[in-house]
Amino acid sequence: MYAFDYHRPTTARQAAGLLGKDEDVRLLAGGQSLLPMMKLRLVQAGDLVDLNAVDELRGIARSPRSLTIGAMTRHAEVADSPDVAEAIPALAAMASTIGDPAVRAMGTLGGSIANNDPAADYPSACLALGATIVTNKRKIEADDFFKGLFETALEPGELVVKVSFPVPAKAGYAKFRHPASRFALVGVFVAKRSADIRVAVTGAGANGVFRWLEAEEALKARFIVKSLDGLVASTDGLNSDIHADAEYRAHLIAVMAKRAVQQATA
Amino acid sequence: MVAVNMTVNGKPASAELDPRTLLVQFLRDHLRLTGTHVGCDTSQCGACVVHMDGHAVKSCTVLAATCSGSQVTTIEGLANAAGLHPMQEAFRENHGLQCGFCTPGMIMTAVDLVHRKGFALDETTIREELEGNLCRCTGYHNIVKAIAAGAQAMAAEGPAQQVAE
Numbered sequence: 001m002y003a004f005d006y007h008r009p010t011t012a013r014q015a016a017g018l019l020g021k022d023e024d025v026r027l028l029a030g031g032q033s034l035l036p037m038m039k040l041r042l043v044q045a046g047d048l049v050d051l052n053a054v055d056e057l058r059g060i061a062r063s064p065r066s067l068t069i070g071a072m073t074r075h076a077e078v079a080d081s082p083d084v085a086e087a088i089p090a091l092a093a094m095a096s097t098i099g100d101p102a103v104r105a106m107g108t109l110g111g112s113i114a115n116n117d118p119a120a121d122y123p124s125a126c127l128a129l130g131a132t133i134v135t136n137k138r139k140i141e142a143d144d145f146f147k148g149l150f151e152t153a154l155e156p157g158e159l160v161v162k163v164s165f166p167v168p169a170k171a172g173y174a175k176f177r178h179p180a181s182r183f184a185l186v187g188v189f190v191a192k193r194s195a196d197i198r199v200a201v202t203g204a205g206a207n208g209v210f211r212w213l214e215a216e217e218a219l220k221a222r223f224i225v226k227s228l229d230g231l232v233a234s235t236d237g238l239n240s241d242i243h244a245d246a247e248y249r250a251h252l253i254a255v256m257a258k259r260a261v262q263q264a265t266a
Numbered sequence: 267m268v269a270v271n272m273t274v275n276g277k278p279a280s281a282e283l284d285p286r287t288l289l290v291q292f293l294r295d296h297l298r299l300t301g302t303h304v305g306c307d308t309s310q311c312g313a314c315v316v317h318m319d320g321h322a323v324k325s326c327t328v329l330a331a332t333c334s335g336s337q338v339t340t341i342e343g344l345a346n347a348a349g350l351h352p353m354q355e356a357f358r359e360n361h362g363l364q365c366g367f368c369t370p371g372m373i374m375t376a377v378d379l380v381h382r383k384g385f386a387l388d389e390t391t392i393r394e395e396l397e398g399n400l401c402r403c404t405g406y407h408n409i410v411k412a413i414a415a416g417a418q419a420m421a422a423e424g425p426a427q428q429v430a431e
Contacts, residue, residue, distance in 0.1 A: 003286060004285060008331065028332070032309065035309075035329070036308055036309060039308075050332055052332045099398070100397040100399075101397070101398060102312065102323050103324070105318075105323050106323050106327070
């Protein structure tokens with residue numbers, strides 16, 4: 001790791017103050033992606049602002065229509081939360097498949113979406129569920145938040161405070177894991193909220209998470225697995241690498257989408 | 267430098283550290299608690315698993331400074347004067363190790379698993395929960411047996427064994 005100055009605020013306001021507008025300042029959430037990248041010297045931070053003592057950024061709140069999760073809430077807390085299991089069981093199930101148990105004990109929702117790894121699970125959940133990302137400055141719709149590989153709409157000085165998920169009528173998530181890294185080669189999150197049906201794909205896109213609009217249209221006729229029969233995802237814009245070429249990923253998108261709908265309608 | 271204060275195996279531990287110091291480096295190099303191992307150093311292998319405030323974490327991927335104010339338990343903190351922790355004893359009884367390099371992390375993961383999921387653990391659950399712990403010797407069969415037996419033994423010992431957490 002390159003050297004950095006360490007800061008440990010206890011409030012979100014202090015954290016935002018320390019973050020300032022300097023791009024050389026980085027926020028440390030659970031650290032399960034950032035620390036490995038810093039160890040490899042792929043990321044350099046002049047100042048590191050550790051959010052682990054900011055208790056107000058943690059917690060899960062449920063209202064009849066939405067579920068709000070603090071940015072520093074750990075994956076394990078989301079996976080084990082009775083409120084999440086009741087309101088959006090697909091989200092709890094998804095959180096329980098991130099990394100491994102020790103990674104889930106540290107990794108956070110805010111860290112995952114701010115990093116926007118193209119194979120991360122949470123971006124697909126945010127996009128499919130139509131989540132609203134609440135920062136210290138504004139509210140950002142998930143559709144406007146994820147901007148590409150490791151790119152988000154967050155501006156200098158802006159930090160994720162919480163994410164609000166509207167409670168869907170039905171939702172499901174299916175992923176095909178890379179056998180060694182266990183990251184999603186392809187993951188598909190589907191959600192139905194009255195007439196609004198969204199299908200979000202992670203792991204496959206060369207530009208990160210995206211919505212599969214043709215599948216959304218097909219599911220609007222009837223929200224059942226059969227509606228996706230014969231539908232093939234386009235290979236345009238899909239990743240091709242040693243793990244899977246674009247054709248294979250396109251095939252997996254259709255298979256995972258069906259499995260996700262099956263879960264949602266089970 | 268940053269002032270770091272935490273409790274390790276029930277004892278206070280303080281130091282002025284380079285902020286880059288990882289928890290595992292603090293434990294091994296500063297406190298000389300070398301039972302916690304560094305295998306991959308990329309948070310994949312699980313040889314470095316310790317408990318932080320009662321949760322299993324990979325100490326190669328946590329800054330020591332982040333643990334300020336935390337309770338940390340390492341493999342050295344499991345046994346007491348009366349002898350090995352039941353999970354350690356179960357690994358010995360069931361031949362749950364060969365070279366032993368992964369064993370501290372396996373045992374810390376196993377104890378955390380029992381705390382989270384209870385004493386009656388089926389094989390599928392144990393194998394799934396070992397996702398983040400790699401063993402290159404055993405093929406896992408005896409580790410899985412050891413964890414099931416260790417969980418039963420922890421049930422027999424009752425809550426006293428969890429005091430260290």
